[in-house]
């Protein structure tokens with residue numbers, strides 16, 4: 258069972274150049290974590306004992322979806338980076354109970370995620386209108402801004418934490434400018450807490466995060482005909498206390514040269530680290546400042562008892 262996917266991800270020569278420039282800075286864009294296997298591994302991470310984020314956010318949603326849906330009259334949900342939509346389900350189900358004409362749109366870079374999302378939401382009802390868009394939320398949001406119905410944007414799972422501050426402000430401001438008077442953004446954010454709890458979420462004992470991280474090499478190998486050997490790398494996820502962020506790296510075990518094209522190669526020394534992802538953890542003060550800079554204001558805030566994770570219902574102040 259799968260829905261029709263509208264694709265916006267044609268491969269361009271500039272993507273290859275961008276990847277090379279990124280590799281020269283010892284970075285791989287985070288979006289390459291998510292191919293078919295990457296999306297499956299991410300789902301497995303969500304079920305690990307250590308990865309508290311998903312179950313905490315799910316509990317918050319389970320408890321508050323009714324209140325959210327009751328307070329805001331939404332015709333259309335537009336989820337960015339939906340993954341499997343397992344958490345979103347309860348929200349859409351509540352909305353569908355009230356309004357059978359409710360519409361759900363998912364924009365995700367991974368086909369696997371879109372298919373999982375379709376499966377998850379289709380079983381609410383065959384009548385639920387579902388649109389799937391394979392695209393990059395950093396590039397393609399504007400092109401799907403065609404609806405005149407009241408819309409709730411969903412950006413869950415603390416994916417905003419995968420952006421540095423400048424990118425987060427740019428992304429959220431863009432959303433705020435697109436949002437109309439009656440639109441909302443529901444944003445999930447992971448909070449600063451005991452460092453050991455955070456670190457173990459990215460270093461699970463069964464090595465699923467390690468596989469997820471190393472899979473990024475298979476993704477770029479396949480996409481750009483490269484020959485990274487994952488056995489020559491070590492998974493490293495450390496907490497940068499100053500920046501309050503997890504930094505996920507692949508550390509080279511050896512001195513190595515990876516051919517990129519006839520004229521270009523990537524050189525790595527033993528111990529060199531390639532950054533694959535940052536995952537920022539937020540304070541209330543930091544969030545207030547982020548929202549202000551991004552032309553957003555808080556309508557409602559939902560937390561768990563331990564204050565591990567927060568869900569914000571935001572409005573545009575543009």
Ligand code: SAH
Nearest residue numbers: 291338339340365366367370393394413414
């Ligand atoms: N929101 C879900 C999934 C989070 S994982 C949850 O809370 O569990 C991040 C999701 O964003 C993945 O499904 C991944 O495929 C998607 N993603 C990552 N980078 C993206 C990009 N640049 N554009 C669109 N989707 C992206």
Ligand code: AVI
Nearest residue numbers: 302414415416419459466536
């Ligand atoms: C999608 N994103 C918010 C996850 C995170 O926690 O930063 C991705 C992830 N990386 C490693 N584990 C999970």
